[in-house]
Amino acid sequence: MQYKHLLLPQNYLAEEILLGTIFIYPDICNGLISFIKPEYFFLEHNKIICTCLQIAYKKKKVNFYEILETLEEIKILQTIGGIQKINNLMKQSQNFVSSFDDINFYLKEMNILLRQNYIKRLMIQYGFNIIKLGYIPKISYKKIYNKALLYLNTTQNNIPKSTKSNLQNLITEFILIKGIKQQDEKIKTEKDSLTSGFKEFDKITQGLSKGDLIIIAGRPSTGKTSFAINIICNILWKIKTIGIYFFSLEMSSKQILHKLISIKSHIPIRKIIKGKLYTLEWTKIIELCYQLINTNLQIDDNSDVSIDYIEYTTYLLKKKNFNIDLIVIDYLQLIQSNLTNKYNRSQELSYITRKLKLLAQTLNLPILTLSQLNRNIENRTDKTPILSDLKESGCISHFVNTYLKNKYEYKINCINIIDPLLNSTIIKNKYVSISKSIPKLTLSIEYEFCHQINKLKKILITYHHKLILYKNWLRQYFLVENSLLMKCYELQHLKKIKYSKVKYYFLAVINFSNYSKLYDIYIPESFHFFCQNIILHNSIEQDADIIIMIYNKEHKENYINKNKKDEILDLIICKNRNGPTGSFKLLFIPETTLFENYSNPV
Structure with missing residues (x-):
């Protein structure tokens, strides 16, 4: 039959036979359910039935009555056609399935047919999306390329990989390739987790692992770029075949070359720049340059770089089989996002770090990114950097009541000041003191969950937000019913000093609420605040796997060795998804920008 318009690839008959057969023979579901996905089905009611089958x-109750009960619970049974629809599916399958012996093979082939049609529909949809992107005038071709590549990768992930291998191929691999693999085994092991060359750093972090986003943060002039170049030098001289791509948004390629030569030759960088060198020093630099020529280090010193440009460049190099094992970016705040003006810079940086994390996972390599710390550290007595100096976030519902100084309740989207705020670090004897601050509010759209404490008390927060339990903070997605929450009540002391008494209540019910407007609260320190008398946390959300902060502490050794121009720098590993956190010291020589392992003087 010819239609006026082309129909999307689908086979509704195969869908009905597959579902009807499972209803008649529910025992075959065990070997088949892992291969069937609701998105394979073209008709919406068949998708719903497949989802109910998975539930x-x-x-472990795959039968006719359980499916009907599930459909009735979600009040959708009549929408898909009622019991008559299920009966029709079973009748349809009886007409086509002849015997029980070959039923497994028959249904698997039918599932393959549905999957093939689904992949074709995906390619049609993605192709249409790419055409629409091409007609948008203000979008860059790099963004279109990245999006098209993402579509192709998504489609490729839905295509099953062949797992078949014959005996001849296995013997060939074992005899001929085994010898080559043994020779390259050491290099491959080293590339799986690159070592920085600094003992304490590698001991804590286990090196730079594939797929990790590593952030080196610090205030200006603390040696962030020099530390990154030292890591590059150590890796290049340890593994000659390693490939490193350096996006330098701040320094020129010539300046980076000067630092590389100074670090490896131990010649002061000012002498290299001025060219006032002795014959032995010049000979040493020439030998070093010959070694650098044989390395695989690429430097991109384009200062006007966007996150789309970084993605486009790295994907293109990978496509051309260029060897990249590490990406270094200097530095994060200089990357452009190409987002619209409705987003502030903090949201843009969150978007950039998320894209960098996804890029690291997609390319399966570590990305080392430098970042500036905010100015909060300068306003504190203790200058030791903390995670909140890098970024802060935490969302609560826009209509949740928050207490102000005059003790009346206001909607959060009607105010710009929230008071009081609670600093949980000074909880003593079940009383907590109150501190004040003026946060900033930023709008966002997120999933929110309703936490019912009793008939009158409830709170709505996002899945990644924290609440205080009996002894520690816990994120929403770790909470269970009957969790013990902490609540605070303000008391008036005789000396007119305000305190809050702490009581504990059980969390009755947790329900998904909706996808709605929320406000992100940014405050300058690691404070916490009240919402419905429940203590909430201004949680820190980072896409980085490892965060290292460089801190120039005033060490006694620096005063003792005043004649020497070496400095002792503290490096604090504030976050480490691969293991423990910790801190260590490194010796920094400003004349050559060289970092060395530090050993305590005896």
Whole structure:
């Protein structure tokens, strides 16, 4: 039959036979349910039935009555056609399935047919999306390329990989390739987790692992770029075949070359720049340059770089089979996001770090990014950097009541000041003191969950927000019913000093609420605040796997060795998804920008 318009690839008959057969023979579901996905089905009611089948399978109750009960619970049974629809599916399958012996093979082939049609529909949809992107005048071709590549990768992930291998191929691989693999085994092991060359750093972080986003943060002139170049030098001289791509948004390629030569030759960088060198020093630099020529280090010193440009460049190099094992970016705040003006710079940086994390996972390599710390550290007595100096976030519902100084309740989207705020670090004897601050409010759209404490008290927060329990903070997605929450009540002392008494209540019910407007609260320190008398946390959300902060502490050794121009720098590993956090010291020589392992003097 010819239609006026082309129909999307689908086979509704195969869908009905597949579902009807599972209803008649529910025992075959065990070997088949892992291969069937709701998105394979073209008709919406078949998608719903398949989803209910998966829910029943998890309950280990795959039968006709369980499916009907599930459909009735979500009040959608009549929408898909009622019981008559299920009966029609079973009748349809009886007409086509002849015997029980070959039913497994028959259904698997039918599932393959549905999957093939689904992949074709994906390619049609993605192709249409790419055409629409091409007609948008203000979008860059790099962004279109990245989006098209993402579509192709998504489609490729849905295509099953062949797992078949014959005996001849296995013997060939074992005899001929085994010898080559043994020779390259040491290099491959080293590339799996690159070592920085600094003992304490590698001991804590286990090196620079593939797929990790590593951030080196510090205030200006603390040696961030020099530290990154030292790591590059150590890696290049340890593994000659390593490939490193350096996006330098602040320094020129010539300045980076000067630092590389100074670090490895131990010649002061000012002498290299001025060219006032002795014959032995010049000979040493020439030998060093010959070694640098044989390395695989690429430097991109384009100062006007966007996150789309970084993605486009790295994807293109990978496509051309260029060897990249590490990406270094100097530095994060100089990367452009190409977002619209409705987003502030903090949201843009969050978007950039998320894209960098996804890029590291997609390319399966570590990305080392430098970042500036904010100015909060300069306003504190203790200058030791903390995670909140890098970024802060935490969302609560826009209509949740928050207490102000005059003790009346206001909607959060009607105010710019929230008071009081609680600093949980000074909880003593079940009383907590109150501190004040003026946060900033930023709008966002997120999923929110309703936490019912009793009939009158409830709170709505996002899944990554924290609440204080009996002894520690816990994120929403770790909470369970009957969790013990802390609540505070303000008391008036005889000396007119305000305190808050702490009481504990059980969390009754947790329900998904909706996808709605929320406000992100940014405050300058690691404070916490009240919402419905529940203590909430201004949680820190980072896409980085490892965060290292460089801190120039005033060490006694620096005063003792005043004649020497070496400095002792503290490096604090504030976050480490691969292991523990910690701190260590490194010796920094400003004349050559060289970092060395520090050993305590005896």
